[in-house]
Amino acid sequence: MSHYFYITPEEYAKAAELGISATMLDRRVRQQLWSKQKAMTTPxxxxKPRGHYSEWAETAKRNGICYKTFMVRIRNGYSAEKAATQPLQTIEDLKQNALRATEFIRVYPESALRLAEQNGIPYHTFHRRVKKSKWPIERAATEPLWTRxxxxxxxxxxxxxxxxDWAAQIFGKRRG
Known part of the structure; x- marks a missing residue:
């Protein structure tokens, strides 16, 4: 049984007609050592969903939910019915969830950040004042920036x- 590792463009095209991608054909011939004929002709x-999820998987497919998403939902604790019927999130839903998550992990109150911004205090200055200098939030948001x-x-x-008086020690009168 001989294996040819060079695959011509015509062979790639013939395999593509049967739904075999170029990557799959390469893997079959070069890594799995199939004969080129078998690799190009085996679809x-x-x-297909197996087991007790097969009916719900079909429902999910009809609802526009791909099988992988359906199974990820199952692994994440969804019931089969909810995994198959809950619509996919829209971009707007994703944005709203991200905003809620941001609010959940917020360290400083939104009002203090807005007050600091109104007073011309950059966020990093506000943060440094509160975190490193241990200023109260109100003072950090309202005290104006110092000049040089x-x-x-x-x-x-x-x-x-x-x-x-260190200058006197260095530049003071010399005894002598």
Whole structure:
């Protein structure tokens, strides 16, 4: 039994007429080592629902729900009837669910974020003030941003409070 690994474009076309994709033909010949003739003439298996879900799977198909979606719903705990009859979500439904999820995981109240935005305070500044600086939410949303000059004065004052008069130690009079 010989296997030919080169598949001509005509052979791909002949297989496609029987519903065999190029990927399937390649896999059959190169990986599963089928003969080219068998690989090109054996039609692909059609998945049919088995077991006690077969009737509900047909109902799902009539309702525009593909078999994979139906089975995922079953695995996620849906009853067979609900999995087969509940309509698919629209884009609008997905957006609404995403907004609800966002509200569920929200860390700061929406009103505080809006107040900060109205006062010209960027979100990252608001977040840093609350999280790292431990400011109350109200103060973080309302206290205006500091100018560079104010920041410099505040930093110099904190340094003097912590280290004392360090400039006198460096630039003070020399004894001599």
């Amino acid at each position: 692909p298996r059609v998945h 000059q104010q920041m410099g004065r505040f930093g110099a004052q904190r340094l003097r409070d912590r280290e004392g």
